[in-house]
Amino acid sequence: MEEQPAQALIDARDLVKIYQMGSVQVCALCGVSLQVQRGEMLAIMGASGSGKSTLLNILGCLDTPTRGRYYLDGISVAEMNDDQLAYVRGRKIGFVFQNFNLLPRATALENVELPLIYSGVAPHKRRELALAALEAVGLADRMRHRPNELSGGQQQRVAIARAIVNQPAIILADEPTGNLDSRSGEEIMAIFQRLNAERGITIILVTHEHDIARHAQRIVRIADGRIVDDRPVTSLAYATAAT
Amino acid sequence: MPLLESIRIALNALAVNKLRAALTMLGIIIGVGAVIALLSVGYGFEEYIAQQFSGLGSNLLFVFPGQLEPGSSPIRRTGQRVQPLTLGDAEAIADPFQVSGVVAVAAEYSRNGTIVRGSRELSTYIIGAPPQYQSVRNFNLTLGEFINQEHVNARSRVAVLGAQPAERLFDEGEYPIGQTVKLNDIPFRVIGVLEEKGGGPFGNQDNIVIIPISTAQTRLFRAPVVRGELAVSLIFIQTVSQDVMDVVADQVTEILRERHRISFRDDDDFSIISQSDLIKVFGDFTAVFTIVLGAIAGISLVVGGIGIMNIMLVSVTERTREIGIRKAVGARRRDILLQFLVEAVVLALIGGAQGVVFGYACSVLVTQLAGINTIVRLEAILLATIFSAAVGLFFGIYPATRAASLNPIDALRYE
Ligand SMILES: Nc1ncnc2c1ncn2[C@@H]1O[C@H](COP(=O)(O)OP(=O)(O)OP(=O)(O)O)[C@@H](O)[C@H]1O
Numbered sequence A: 001m002e003e004q005p006a007q008a009l010i011d012a013r014d015l016v017k018i019y020q021m022g023s024v025q026v027c028a029l030c031g032v033s034l035q036v037q038r039g040e041m042l043a044i045m046g047a048s049g050s051g052k053s054t055l056l057n058i059l060g061c062l063d064t065p066t067r068g069r070y071y072l073d074g075i076s077v078a079e080m081n082d083d084q085l086a087y088v089r090g091r092k093i094g095f096v097f098q099n100f101n102l103l104p105r106a107t108a109l110e111n112v113e114l115p116l117i118y119s120g121v122a123p124h125k126r127r128e129l130a131l132a133a134l135e136a137v138g139l140a141d142r143m144r145h146r147p148n149e150l151s152g153g154q155q156q157r158v159a160i161a162r163a164i165v166n167q168p169a170i171i172l173a174d175e176p177t178g179n180l181d182s183r184s185g186e187e188i189m190a191i192f193q194r195l196n197a198e199r200g201i202t203i204i205l206v207t208h209e210h211d212i213a214r215h216a217q218r219i220v221r222i223a224d225g226r227i228v229d230d231r232p233v234t235s236l237a238y239a240t241a242a243t
Numbered sequence B: 001m002p003l004l005e006s007i008r009i010a011l012n013a014l015a016v017n018k019l020r021a022a023l024t025m026l027g028i029i030i031g032v033g034a035v036i037a038l039l040s041v042g043y044g045f046e047e048y049i050a051q052q053f054s055g056l057g058s059n060l061l062f063v064f065p066g067q068l069e070p071g072s073s074p075i076r077r078t079g080q081r082v083q084p085l086t087l088g089d090a091e092a093i094a095d096p097f098q099v100s101g102v103v104a105v106a107a108e109y110s111r112n113g114t115i116v117r118g119s120r121e122l123s124t125y126i127i128g129a130p131p132q133y134q135s136v137r138n139f140n141l142t143l144g145e146f147i148n149q150e151h152v153n154a155r156s157r158v159a160v161l162g163a164q165p166a167e168r169l170f171d172e173g174e175y176p177i178g179q180t181v182k183l184n185d186i187p188f189r190v191i192g193v194l195e196e197k198g199g200g201p202f203g204n205q206d207n208i209v210i211i212p213i214s215t216a217q218t219r220l221f222r223a224p225v226v227r228g229e230l231a232v233s234l235i236f237i238q239t240v241s242q243d244v245m246d247v248v249a250d251q252v253t254e255i256l257r258e259r260h261r262i263s264f265r266d267d268d269d270f271s272i273i274s275q276s277d278l279i280k281v282f283g284d285f286t287a288v289f290t291i292v293l294g295a296i297a298g299i300s301l302v303v304g305g306i307g308i309m310n311i312m313l314v315s316v317t318e319r320t321r322e323i324g325i326r327k328a329v330g331a332r333r334r335d336i337l338l339q340f341l342v343e344a345v346v347l348a349l350i351g352g353a354q355g356v357v358f359g360y361a362c363s364v365l366v367t368q369l370a371g372i373n374t375i376v377r378l379e380a381i382l383l384a385t386i387f388s389a390a391v392g393l394f395f396g397i398y399p400a401t402r403a404a405s406l407n408p409i410d411a412l413r414y415e
């Protein structure tokens, strides 16, 4: 409102997420405000159980906050119904998960085509777009492979291809390198950086690892459902060097 | 999402677990097969009955003694103060000065009996008949001749055998004409053999023996004497055309009431039924029979549907994560709903198609093995197909709704 909220791609204010566990209320997010500009690459860090995934899921319209406001591209998400949320997930957001979440019986190409089915792209056009997305992650030669015929790194690249096939504004990645060795992890991060630099896709990723986080331009730290630190990577590097 | 896409996805999903899909379909296959097969038996029976009536002779009126109970089988009668019909009644009806529009009148006097030749014996239906009985009942002879007026006048012990007694009592190549058979221990000479006709509304039309009516009334059985005349069991009236049947029936009613001295406020003690009345009564009966058969088969289809529901519920649980993934990449509620509904309907329809083939095969088998007439009608196939799709739809709705309403986060986290 006061500081041009329409400009920010993501504008979340005082997000609260409370889980009711029997009689106990667990506060997974206790008032998180976060603005992300178009084209940013941002890493969210924090201890296990601090609420990183909860935040990412809300930002990705997979989940809704208990309280708080969230504007995505200037549109209030809180007022959206199920179908509208699905629409936003399909067109504006690409997800990458720690455990890849590919359909096990579908080929790489079919997995990448999946979002296009739901955004109503004609079959021949789908194939073309999916192939282009696979090419962008360097896996065009594996398009007929099923997930269990691919390495972890390759599976994650298929997942990234699926995330970008609808030309989303944002990619949300929850510990995308968590299941990978460091070399594959670096490859994945290189792809994210390239997508960010060349296509201007906004990228928000959750990670535990500093080596991964430093590929981002900005690092947000969360502890117990609150943002405790939010600064650009360069100054963080200084800070780390200073200690 | 277009329907074609959903069907493709459904087929792929079913292909993953072929054995399970096949077993689930089995319920539908058996259900649809049973519907088709049993309906074919029902339809076959209906048609068979209709055929038998038309084979009975044309433009026929039947006169029975007694009143037909409404709603019951036309053969049963209420027994109260019934005067039997007599030969005199038949003669009066045949009198062109009293009744117009009649081609021929034939009375019969019939009883169950046994026919014996040597060591071979058969329970049969013995009909005492006049010569005109042949044309009225539309009987054709394969051998010999029919009863003639001399036989009737002389009360001869001659018999015309139906196809069945002829076949059972005589070996192939044996010539029955002139041979002696015993009807209820009285010897008769065979003078003719009837062509095969099939069953009919009054029982098997082939297991009969026809003898002169006078012989039946006085020598073989002891027909009661009423108003000084011998009783008959039944009178057939053949009219000149379909159109005059009502007029003839009215005239006959008048004559018989007069002859039976029924006062104007009493009911008739006889019944006149046209062939079309009989067809209608039997038609109603056989239609109910068909519906009952269909309903029984329908139950197994419902059981098959429950099998589909069961498997779809298992499938939804197993594919929770898949549903989460689809939702995460933009699938709406109705996309997921449609996907699972289509899967259930496709399952039911594929099963239904196989069931049609199975049911058809069964009905052919029934015809060949049991000799029962069966007819597979297009409407039965359509009914079974639509019904199986409806079963899939109905029993798919609950699992599909469950899948569609899954929360994407929970679904993705599902192990
Ligand atoms: N469905 C749920 N029901 C109840 N509590 C939940 C649920 N999901 C998350 N929580 C709680 O919310 C808190 C934050 O969980 P979240 O998954 O966001 O943590 P995280 O930072 O992603 O942790 P990790 O690094 O281990 O993935 C945790 O305390 C967790 O127990």
Ligand SMILES: [Mg+2]
Residues within 6 Å of the ligand: A052, A053, A054, A174
């Ligand atoms: Mg997490």
